[in-house]
Amino acid sequence: MIVNAAAYTSMDRAEADIENAYAVNATAVGILAEEALALGSLLVHYSTDCVFDGCQTTPYAETDAVNPVSVYGKSKLAGEQAIAEVAPTALILRTSWVAGIHGNNFVKTMLRLGAMQPALRVVGDRFGAPTGAALVADVTAQIVARAWLLGDSGAFAAGIYHLAAAGETSWHGYASEVLRYAAAQGAVLKTDPDRIEEIAASDYPLPAPRPANARLDTAKIRRTFGIHLPDWRMGVHHLLDQFLA
Template sequence: MRDTPPIVVTGANGQVGFELVRALQGLAPIVALDRHGLDLADLDSIRRVVRDIGPAVIVNAAAYTAVDRAESEEALARRINGDAPGVLAEEAKRIDALLVHYSTDYVFDGCGDAPFREDDPTGPLNAYGRTKLAGEQAVAAVGGEHLMFRTSWVYSATGRNFLTTMLRLARERRELNVVADQIGAPTWSCTIAALTAHVVARYCADRVEARDWWRQHRGIYHLTNAGETSWCDFAQTIFAATNCKDVEVRPITSDQYPTPATRPHNSRLSNDKLFDVFGLRAPDWREGLARCLRDPRT
């Protein structure tokens, strides 16, 4: 493996990036870059770092993820979520590398109650969604080898996310109001990392012999845990699984919990394409949650 070009993982200290560094072990040397190693707001730094490393695969798990703050910092969010992926795509194409990039259900308008497919019309409701859509468009415009995985409602055993927030609030309050009219699939960071690793392993094994196949199948895929629920039901499931019997969860509407950024009511994503092309199907969100809660860090 000494002469094997490495796999670069950006956002290595984030929820998904941390798990990616572990899941990708054994495929190639891993270069894990946190914000100090690669600041996506510095486009010249991106070019310099990628050229210095010369990876075979770039997995971009870094992003501006402060959804509400993006309403007042859209220019910065667009630089990180929109411009930076385009530069990564340019550098990947220049050295014939694969770029794996992550996007979000927030590129859609959330109308209806059917799961969105990859080719459905987009229509983001907030600045975060607009900047992530800009990133998708920038990567696609470059035209190199790329895979973009849209996911939703990501959580993990550590960091700031819905799961850890609910567990913290359960220690502080006896009653919680949680939105019940937004529907999606809570997606464990380990699920994202594991399925990504399967795809990257296949790419590393047959990219030379199957180059035309990979070119035909580049593009956007949806990747979430299976099933659907509301934030309110997700919270109730968390508390039931952790024996927090004293916490009463009260369902409320989105209008009763106003936020700077408008959230879509329908965050369902169809994962059929991921299965049809790669034969991968994620477990139900309840199974993902149960496994996450067994993590000693939770």
């Protein structure tokens, strides 16, 4: 099996670095698909809610029309299409708002800013489900084990699946939960978690446009693999327990 979590993930840099974004997110993915086909391997690849424009008012299902608005989203969609063209037995797991123990992420940034600044302003009109990298890894392991046990008949699982924690919030709700939980665990903060200022995305302009609605409908993956996806707060608390230990 080939599990590909490598990607060009800096959305803002990608807007001006189009060639490299496509090289990593599309061309390399097509090469992995060809290798997987040649080896008879299952390819597991991660994609993103950014293949959608975010204009829909309900969570996105796998069958909803794609329409990426950023270079990152377009290059990730091109990666999905490269896999589809080669058509190996591939699993594409689209996820969103992922944070884990390694690397930079929103949870770490909020902890850092909350410890330094008395006032914090966070976008309140973009919605999604914060999803722990640990959840993505656990679900991937369960699916892969299942495909492995089933051997060739694991092909039933091929296709695109949406994978995110249950529930939804805004970036503002996410930040508030991070600081509330951290404060409850004894973290010393300058920001009052209940007084984070809610601002509009238009007041926090970034080079790459982000979908206002990043919510993913996860019914297909839950139904197909019989998995339970916990509420997003569980993943955030789990991550904070590790950061604050």
